[in-house]
Amino acid sequence: MIEHFFMCPHCWQEISMLLDPAYSQTYVEDCEVCCNPIELKVIFEGGELAGFEAIELGQ
Numbered sequence: 001m002i003e004h005f006f007m008c009p010h011c012w013q014e015i016s017m018l019l020d021p022a023y024s025q026t027y028v029e030d031c032e033v034c035c036n037p038i039e040l041k042v043i044f045e046g047g048e049l050a051g052f053e054a055i056e057l058g059q
Helices: none
Strands: 002-007 014-019 025-030 037-045 048-056
Touching: 002 048, 014 037
Parallel strands: none
Antiparallel strands: 002 014, 025 037, 037 048
């Protein structure tokens, strides 16, 4: 697992998530600070993080 730090698009607090480098994925998870939903797009290539996007979802 890889720990990745990023800013929440809702509350702008820095949060971290553990990412599995085995595969790329898109999923929704709530911010651990403000509890608002974030769509996460994670791309791995050769076991390395190649792309990460945290998108604000409406409530």
